[in-house]
Amino acid sequence: MNLELRKIEIKDVVFGEETGLKEGVLTVCKQDIIDELMEDVNVKSIKVDIAKPGEKTRIIPVKDVIQPRIKVEGKGNGFPGVTSEMVQLGSGKVNVLDGVAVVTIGDIVGFQEGVIDMWGEGAKWTPFSKTLNIVVDIEPVDGLDPHTHEATVRVAGLKAAELIGKAGKEAEASIVDKYEMDDIFTETGKYPDLPKVAYVEMLISQGLLHDGYIYGVNSQKILPTLIHPNEELDGAVISGNCVAACDKITTYQHQNNSAILDLYKRHGKDINFVGVILTPELTTLEGKFRTCDYTAKLCRTLGVDGVVVSEEGYGNPDSDLLMICKRLEDSGIKTVLITDECSGWDGMSQPLADTTPEAVAVVSTGNVSHVVELEPADKVIGSAEAIATLAGGWEGCLQEDGSMVCELNAVIGATSEIGYHNLTVELY
Amino acid sequence: MSYKVLYYVNQFFGQVGGEDKAGMAPVMKDEKVGPALGFDQLMGEEAEVVGTIICGDNYFNENNEEAVKFIIDAVSEKNPDLVVAGPAFNAGRYGMACAGVAKVVADELNIPVITGMYGENPGLEIARTKSLVVETNDSAAGMKDALAKMADLAKKMLKGEKLGYPEDEGYFAQGKRLTVFSDKRGSERAVEMLLARFKGEEFKSELPMPVFDRVAPAAAIKDLSKAKIALVTTGGIVPNGNPDRIQSASAQKWGKYNIAGKDSLEGEFYTIHGGYDPVYANELPDRVAPLDMLRKFQKEGLIGEVYEYFYTTTGTGTSVGNAITFGKEIGKELKEAGVDAAILTST
Numbered sequence: 001m002n003l004e005l006r007k008i009e010i011k012d013v014v015f016g017e018e019t020g021l022k023e024g025v026l027t028v029c030k031q032d033i034i035d036e037l038m039e040d041v042n043v044k045s046i047k048v049d050i051a052k053p054g055e056k057t058r059i060i061p062v063k064d065v066i067q068p069r070i071k072v073e074g075k076g077n078g079f080p081g082v083t084s085e086m087v088q089l090g091s092g093k094v095n096v097l098d099g100v101a102v103v104t105i106g107d108i109v110g111f112q113e114g115v116i117d118m119w120g121e122g123a124k125w126t127p128f129s130k131t132l133n134i135v136v137d138i139e140p141v142d143g144l145d146p147h148t149h150e151a152t153v154r155v156a157g158l159k160a161a162e163l164i165g166k167a168g169k170e171a172e173a174s175i176v177d178k179y180e181m182d183d184i185f186t187e188t189g190k191y192p193d194l195p196k197v198a199y200v201e202m203l204i205s206q207g208l209l210h211d212g213y214i215y216g217v218n219s220q221k222i223l224p225t226l227i228h229p230n231e232e233l234d235g236a237v238i239s240g241n242c243v244a245a246c247d248k249i250t251t252y253q254h255q256n257n258s259a260i261l262d263l264y265k266r267h268g269k270d271i272n273f274v275g276v277i278l279t280p281e282l283t284t285l286e287g288k289f290r291t292c293d294y295t296a297k298l299c300r301t302l303g304v305d306g307v308v309v310s311e312e313g314y315g316n317p318d319s320d321l322l323m324i325c326k327r328l329e330d331s332g333i334k335t336v337l338i339t340d341e342c343s344g345w346d347g348m349s350q351p352l353a354d355t356t357p358e359a360v361a362v363v364s365t366g367n368v369s370h371v372v373e374l375e376p377a378d379k380v381i382g383s384a385e386a387i388a389t390l391a392g393g394w395e396g397c398l399q400e401d402g403s404m405v406c407e408l409n410a411v412i413g414a415t416s417e418i419g420y421h422n423l424t425v426e427l428y
Numbered sequence: 429m430s431y432k433v434l435y436y437v438n439q440f441f442g443q444v445g446g447e448d449k450a451g452m453a454p455v456m457k458d459e460k461v462g463p464a465l466g467f468d469q470l471m472g473e474e475a476e477v478v479g480t481i482i483c484g485d486n487y488f489n490e491n492n493e494e495a496v497k498f499i500i501d502a503v504s505e506k507n508p509d510l511v512v513a514g515p516a517f518n519a520g521r522y523g524m525a526c527a528g529v530a531k532v533v534a535d536e537l538n539i540p541v542i543t544g545m546y547g548e549n550p551g552l553e554i555a556r557t558k559s560l561v562v563e564t565n566d567s568a569a570g571m572k573d574a575l576a577k578m579a580d581l582a583k584k585m586l587k588g589e590k591l592g593y594p595e596d597e598g599y600f601a602q603g604k605r606l607t608v609f610s611d612k613r614g615s616e617r618a619v620e621m622l623l624a625r626f627k628g629e630e631f632k633s634e635l636p637m638p639v640f641d642r643v644a645p646a647a648a649i650k651d652l653s654k655a656k657i658a659l660v661t662t663g664g665i666v667p668n669g670n671p672d673r674i675q676s677a678s679a680q681k682w683g684k685y686n687i688a689g690k691d692s693l694e695g696e697f698y699t700i701h702g703g704y705d706p707v708y709a710n711e712l713p714d715r716v717a718p719l720d721m722l723r724k725f726q727k728e729g730l731i732g733e734v735y736e737y738f739y740t741t742t743g744t745g746t747s748v749g750n751a752i753t754f755g756k757e758i759g760k761e762l763k764e765a766g767v768d769a770a771i772l773t774s775t
Contacts, residue, residue, distance in 0.1 A: 124609070146707050195626050207705030244677060244702065244745060258615035270623055283704075306622050308615075315703060315744055336622045338614055341635060342678070344747025347605040348557065350638035361621050362635040365614040368745055369678050370607040391677030391702035391745065407678055408607070409745060419614025424634055428594065428604045 001090040002180045003230040006072075006173030007098035013050050013132045021167040026100060028134060028164060036163050037136070042144055042152040047137040049381045051103075051118050053130055058122070058377035061113035061386040062412050063104045064157045064239050065128055065250040068097045068165035078162045079235050081216025083155060089215075090230035095168040098175075101131040101252055102164060104157035105382040106138040107149075113390060114245020114412040115374075122374040125414045127421050128252075135381050136160045150209055154240050158251070179230050179264060184274050184302065194272040195305035199229070199259050200295055201418065202320060204243045204312045205280035211240045212249070212312075214278060224279040224295045226302075229260045232276060243313040244391045246368050246407075246414040247340050253413065258420045259310055259338070274302050279324070281317040288320050296327035306334040310418045314342055314368060315353050322356040329358040336361045340415035341425060343367040345407075351425070366415035366423035368392070369407045376402030431475040431586045434508040435464035436499075436529050438522045442482030450521075453491075454483035454498040463575060467512060470579035475586060479506055485521035488528060495525075496532050503537055509586055513559075515544025515574040516551060518566040523551025530559035542582050544574045545600075552600065560585065561600045646769075655768040658735035660758060662743030663709065663716035663775040664701025665693060675742055676702035682741035682754045684761075687734070692720040703744030704775050717773055735767050743774055 009024055016027035030048045037046045051057040071077045074092020078084030103116065116128045123129035138153045181187060188196065203212035205220040212219040214227070214237050227236065237254040249257075260276060267273040279295045282288055299307055307328055311321045321337055328335040341351030341364055351364070376399075377384075384402065387393035392409025399405075408414040413421055439449040441462040460468050461480040468477040481502055488495045503511060511533045513526040523545050530541040531554055541559035545552050546566040555561045560581055564574040577598050584591055594601040610617065617634075624631040649655050666674055672683040687693070693713035699706045714720040717738060725731045739758045743751075762770060 197622065207707075210705065258613055259618065262613075262615040262619045266619060266623070270626075306626060308618050308622060310615075310618075313703075334622065334625045336618045336625070338618050339635065341605065342745050342747055343605040344749045345678075345680075346749065347607075348603055349747035349749040350640070351605060351635055352638055355637045355640055357637060359637055360633055361625060361631060362633045362637075363614050363618045363621060364634040366607045367605055369747060389676060389700075391675075394675045394680065395673035409677055416614065419616065419618055422610045422613045423607055424610040424614070424617070425605045426593070426608055427601050427636075428591065428606055 001228050001230040003091055003234055004093040005096050005177045005179070005233065006093060007096050007175040007177065008168050008171040009174045010097050010099045010132060013052070013100060013134060015050070019164065019167050021171050026097060026167055033136065033160050033163060036159060037138070037156045040152060040156065042140055042148060043138060043156060044141045045139045049135045049137070051133040051135055051381060053118055053132070055118045056378035057118045058115060058380045058384065059103055059105060059133065059135055060115040060380065060382045060384060061105060061390060062116055062245065063106065063113050063153055065252040065412065066102045066157050066161035067252045067255045068100055068102055068161045070095050070165040070168050072169060076234060079158050079238055082213060082238060083158045083162060086215065089234040089236045090228050094234065095171060095173065097165060097168050099132055101128060101133050102157060102161040103128070103133045103135045104138060104153055105135060106153055107140065113386070114410050115387065115406070116412050117374055117377070120375050121372065122411070125372060125408060125411045127413045134164060137382065150240070158238065179233060181228065181230065181267065181273070187272055187274070191268055191272045194270065196274050196303060197263060197271045197306045197308070198274050198277055198299050198302055198304045199263055200277045200279055200299070200307055200309040200324060201257070201259070202279045202281050202309065202311050202317060204241050204317065206283050209241050210243060213238050213240050219278065219280040220282070222280055224277055224291055224298055226298060227276045227278055229264060229273065229276050232257055232260060237278065244368060244409045245412045246392070246409050247313060247417045249312055249416070249418055250413065253416060253418060253420050257418055259308055259418045263308065274304060281312065281320050283316065288323060292320055292323040292327060295324050296331060299328060299333055300331055304333060308336050308338065310338040312417060314340060318353040322354050322359055326356045326358045336363065338363045338365060338417050338419050340365045340417055341367050342369055344369050345371055363419060364425040365417055365419060365421065366408060367425055368409045368415055371405060371407055372411070374404050374406065430473060431509040432506065433471065433475050433477045433510045433512055433582070434503055434506050435460070435467065435477050435480045436511065436513040436526065437462050437464065437480060437482055438525060439482060439484045442480065444482060450484045450486040452484035453487055454481055454495055456481055456502050463515070463571065466575050467579055470575055471582065474583055475510070478508060483525065485525055488525035489521055492528065496528065499529055499532055500536055503533055503539065508539065510582055511539055511541045512578065512582065513541060513543040515562065515564045515571070515578065516549055517564055517568055517570065518546040518549055520550050523549035523555070527551035527555035527558070530555050534558040540585055542578050542585065544578055556600045556602050560602070563598050563600060649769055652731050653729055654732045656733050656735055656766060657722060657731050658762050658767040658770040659687070659717055659719060659722060659738040660770045661717040661740050661773045663773055664699045664742040665697050665709070665713045665717045665740050666700055668696060668698055670700050674700060676700045677742060677745040679742040679746045679750060682739060682758060684737040684739045686736055687719055687738050688736040690719065691723045693717060701742050701744060701775060716775060718771070722771065735762070735765060
């Protein structure tokens with residue numbers, strides 16, 4: 001497959017009469033977005049706002065983050081299987097509005113949505129304080145059942161990103177990243193002496209607000225599956241979940257999966273990157289045995305020498321992570337795990353819910369219960385009070401002056417287990 | 429400004445006597461005795477040892493309550509900025525006493541403590557979580573070196589400076605896992621770690637695997653038909669409105685609610701748990717905390733009775749430290765209420 005991600009540097013985002021792009025400034029027509037999203041009978045109202053890096057703005061409760069793009073050569077605009085017709089992804093040329101993100105907010109469906117601070121202390125903890133955020137506030141019609149509510153806001157966010165992405169159609173890219181990888185046999189012929197490496201990306205698959213989707217298929221319904229890295233970079237995998245905000249993989253992070261990108265950088269130089277295995281995290285013991293055995297089997301079938309495994313969420317999926325690790329190491333496959341940890345407010349508790357001696361190489365992306373203090377914002381997009389009910393917040397954690405104390409749990413992308421952010425844990 | 433330091437030693441280093449004096453009750457000396465003198469000199473202008481507590485090792489371990497009371501009173505009176513105990517090297521009873529001092533001073537008085545021990549000292553396990561424990565030689569021959577390291581760290585602690593890594597500074601890790609920023613993102617570190625493994629180079633896992641404790645199951649109940657059964661859940665089932673504001677993740681508390689006379693939790697309870705699909709639990713909370721089934725068994729005579737309170741918290745993201753505390757508190761209540769067994773449901 002041959003994919004070009006053509007990055008168009010966006011310097012600023014403004015509202016205007018017509019959505020378009022000129023000299024690095026993206027103009028967004030609010031009404032266009034409202035009209036498009038109001039076509040869904042389940043949407044009652046839409047509000048659109050902008051939050052820029054450095055502004056004293058807080059966005060809460062955040063559901064998903066999506067990168068606006070448009071495919072300018074080849075098939076597969078939008079998100080095939082979800083918002084557009086099914087096509088094979090992974091090839092072609094894509095114009096990316098680099099530096100812009102669509103951020104969806106709205107009524108809380110569950111407890112797992114999060115916060116983005118665009119400035120100060122809070123900005124350090126989330127990767128999405130550095131993007132120009134177009135915030136879409138989605139209010140559903142009254143009486144919608146929770147499952148439909150979740151699907152409505154999920155799809156609305158994707159559609160908004162698709163619409164905004166169209167502004168980049170004619171634009172010139174400042175950076176063109178090329179991702180080229182042939183079938184495994186050809187690549188191995190080219191690099192016979194390099195160690196073969198697969199990436200296992202675990203996806204939370206547990207029900208409402210806890211599912212990933214692959215070409216629109218709920219990951220709950222699949223056996224672990226092999227996918228070309230280009231397919232994920234091209235939008236085949238989206239987030240349908242709000243696991244604790246700190247370690248959910250947002251759609252933006254699937255589109256720019258850091259583990260895939262960092263493995264790609266070494267492909268043909270230090271390693272032979274053979275592919276991505278998407279593995280559902282199921283809740284039943286039988287399901288865990290099936291998916292972990294199957295994942296290890298796929299890795300053995302590919303004949304890999306090493307694997308990077310990333311988790312999504314924490315708690316019972318810790319078992320899946322370590323079961324996969326044990327099976328791989330027992331097969332002689334060198335394995336590196338990426339996970340976050342639940343060490344408590346004081347950092348003194350054991351970090352994982354399970355343990356195995358085979359897990360000798362683990363990257364920690366932070367303690368989800370690490371407590372941070374966030375200053376009062378000049379402007380809150382959404383509802384500041386939502387923090388009291390979110391995972392990572394509690395009743396009374398929002399102070400009268402608008403400052404708040406919360407766990408990293410509530411901060412979008414803080415402890416990203418695909419290693420998208422730069423936190424780690426040190427033992428003292 | 430000069431900081432105040434209070435020193436703790438045993439009968440031997442307090443120059444009272446050897447094993448024959450190990451039963452001596454604690455005394456407070458206003459001067460610097462034994463290692464306190466050397467430590468004071470090393471601290472120079474920055475701090476002064478304002479007193480030395482001397483206590484027999486046997487006394488501390490055998491009359492713990494009295495010894496602890498003495499320590500609390502003496503430390504409160506002197507109100508030091510830092511308490512130094514030992515170093516105890518590989519002396520077991522002395523090490524346990526230093527650990528005891530560290531525990532009470534840190535927990536009750538919230539004053540920092542430094543001590544020193546050999547890696548096999550039995551006092552280390554407790555001491556390292558309550559104080560900064562400098563790694564020492566196994567005998568008093570290492571006194572000079574131990575005091576120098578303790579004084580260096582004491583200066584940093586008193587001035588509120590960030591300590592370096594345990595292995596660089598020569599103290600035992602306290603087990604505190606601190607979240608910090610790295611100069612590389614996680615995925616890059618993962619790929620580099622894998623490459624190091626391929627090349628057979630050294631690498632450092634960022635998360636050493638935890639060691640779990642094991643709980644032995646209680647003896648089986650002989651006659652269930654007479655047993656009092658309690659219902660306990662980590663599934664976040666609470667009365668509608670969540671009156672006690674239990675967190676949806678990373679719980680800091682638990683709740684108990686009266687269920688006497690109720691056949692089911694339906695309608696009055698719901699879940700605030702942030703880790704699973706709440707739709708089905710909200711339809712019928714008994715799916716998570718099965719009061720309905722317990723009542724059925726009670727009516728059939730399979731079990732004797734259902735305890736009138738049910739206990740609940742949120743399991744997702746809750747630290748093991750908190751879970752241990754909750755478990756002990758809830759267990760104590762159940763024990764006192766004469767409960768024979770508990771059904772503990774997770775999600």
